Each structure stands twice: as structure tokens, then as C-alpha cells.
Amino acid sequence: MMELSPRLSMIEALIDGTARCFGDVGTDHAHLPISCIQHGRCQTAIASDINPGPLARAEQNIRVHGLSKQIELRLCPGLSGYKAGECDWTAICGMGGHLICDILGVALQAGTVAIGQSFVISPHTNEEQVRRFLYENGFRVLRENACEDAGHIYLGIACVYDGVVREITDVDAMVGRSNILPACYYANLLRKARKRLSGLASGSKPDCGEAAFLHDVIRKVESL
Numbered sequence: 349m350m351e352l353s354p355r356l357s358m359i360e361a362l363i364d365g366t367a368r369c370f371g372d373v374g375t376d377h378a379h380l381p382i383s384c385i386q387h388g389r390c391q392t393a394i395a396s397d398i399n400p401g402p403l404a405r406a407e408q409n410i411r412v413h414g415l416s417k418q419i420e421l422r423l424c425p426g427l428s429g430y431k432a433g434e435c436d437w438t439a440i441c442g443m444g445g446h447l448i449c450d451i452l453g454v455a456l457q458a459g460t461v462a463i464g465q466s467f468v469i470s471p472h473t474n475e476e477q478v479r480r481f482l483y484e485n486g487f488r489v490l491r492e493n494a495c496e497d498a499g500h501i502y503l504g505i506a507c508v509y510d511g512v513v514r515e516i517t518d519v520d521a522m523v524g525r526s527n528i529l530p531a532c533y534y535a536n537l538l539r540k541a542r543k544r545l546s547g548l549a550s551g552s553k554p555d556c557g558e559a560a561f562l563h564d565v566i567r568k569v570e571s572l
């Protein structure tokens with residue numbers, strides 16, 4: 349059986365039910381689709397990557413686990429090699445927030461995202477940008493989770509595309525709307541906000557707008 353890292357386990361657990369087809373964009377080692385098949389979270393999977401090297405690694409791992417018939421490999425950027433609705437769940441994980449928003453934005457423009465299609469997303473940076481993108485581009489957040497893995501805090505977001513545009517405040521984009529994330533997630537947010545505040549205070553021209561925002565973030569986290 350595939351042994352997932354704490355980060356990938358947290359991400360896998362955000363998928364509910366059994367997907368007919370699970371897509372993993374930027375699969376690299378294909379650990380996630382292999383484990384999803386083994387745990388019955390999907391019947392078939394597509395493991396795709398923009399680079400041939402990671403895809404060769406994925407192919408090797410899929411072969412070792414005897415899943416070459418269930419997991420198809422595709423060399424393509426983002427969702428460009430997928431048909432709309434081809435996967436009922438799609439993962440876009442382990443990339444920066446800008447890149448994840450870019451991949452989803454391009455897919456929306458190209459019409460390769462269908463109403464009712466679910467996603468599990470895990471940005472390594474710019475989480476606030478990703479939350480804002482999802483709210484403002486028709487994705488309904490189903491649930492979020494977070495975990496600590498090798499000294500880093502990782503966020504996972506499960507969402508479904510329903511095409512409804514929503515609003516989100518800057519503070520909610522930073523903190524999230526659920527108040528049930530693990531304590532390590534909020535402790536990390538507080539640490540980063542306080543560090544940035546002390547950086548601003550020691551600068552020659554403190555940005556009062558940013559300082560006020562950071563105080564709002566701290567107040568919101570402390571109120572949870």
C-alpha cells in the first residue's frame with residue numbers, strides 16, 4: 349500500500365464518496381492517485397504533469413503498485429489535457445497559489461471545468477489569493493483542513509464549481525471562513541501576522557493600512 353505523507357493524507361481525506369474518475373494535476377510521483385485507488389476513493393484516475401521527468405516517476409510508481417490499467421498518464425499543462433467534467437474530483441496540490449489560480453483561470457476560460465466538478469486544492473503559498481479566487485470565480489468551498497508536515501503548515505481546500513460568484517473580505521480570505529482548522533494553522537497565521545507587524549513598526553515609513561489589516565487578522569484569529 350502507498351504510505352502517504354501527513355500532507356497528502358490530509359488532502360486525500362478531503363475527498364468524500366467514491367469518484368468515478370480522479371484527476372491529479374501536477375502529479376509528480378503519483379502518490380495521491382495511487383492511494384486514492386487503493387483506498388477506494390476513486391475507480392479510475394488520470395495523473396498529469398507539465399514535465400516529462402515527473403510523469404516518468406509517476407509511471408514507474410504506478411507500475412510498481414500494479415495500477416497501470418486504472419491510472420492514465422497525460423503530459424499537459426494544467427487542465428488543458430482534460431475534458432470538462434471528465435473527472436468528478438480533481439487535485440491541484442503542492443504548487444504556489446499564483447500558479448493554482450492561473451491553472452484554474454485558464455481552465456475556466458477554455459471551458460474545461462464543468463458545473464458540479466469538485467476540486468481539492470492545496471497551495472504552498474498565497475493561500476489568501478486562492479481563497480479569494482475560488483469565491484470570486486464560482487467555486488463553493490465545501491470544507492478546509494490543515495496539518496503540520498516536516499515543520500511546515502499546509503492548507504487543503506475542497507470545493508465544487510457551481511458558477512456562483514461570491515464575495516469575501518480580505519480578512520476572511522486570509523483566515524478562512526471555517527473556524528475549525530487545527531490550532532497549528534491559526535498559531536502559524538498569528539506568528540506570521542505579528543512578525544510582519546513588527547517588521548512594519550521598525551520600518552521608516554510604516555504602512556498604516558497594512559498594519560490595520562494585520563490587527564484585524566489577529567483579532568479575528570483570537571476570537572475563534
Ligand SMILES: C[S@@+](CC[C@H](N)C(=O)[O-])C[C@H]1O[C@@H](n2cnc3c(N)ncnc32)[C@H](O)[C@@H]1O
Nearest residue numbers: 373374375376397398399402424425426441442
Ligand atoms: C511540488 S510537485 C507537487 C506534486 C504533488 N501534486 C504533491 O502535492 O505532492 C509540483 C508538480 O507540478 C508540476 N507542474 C508545475 N506546473 C504545472 C502546470 N502548469 N501544469 C501541470 N503540472 C505542473 C511540476 O512538474 C511538479 O511535478
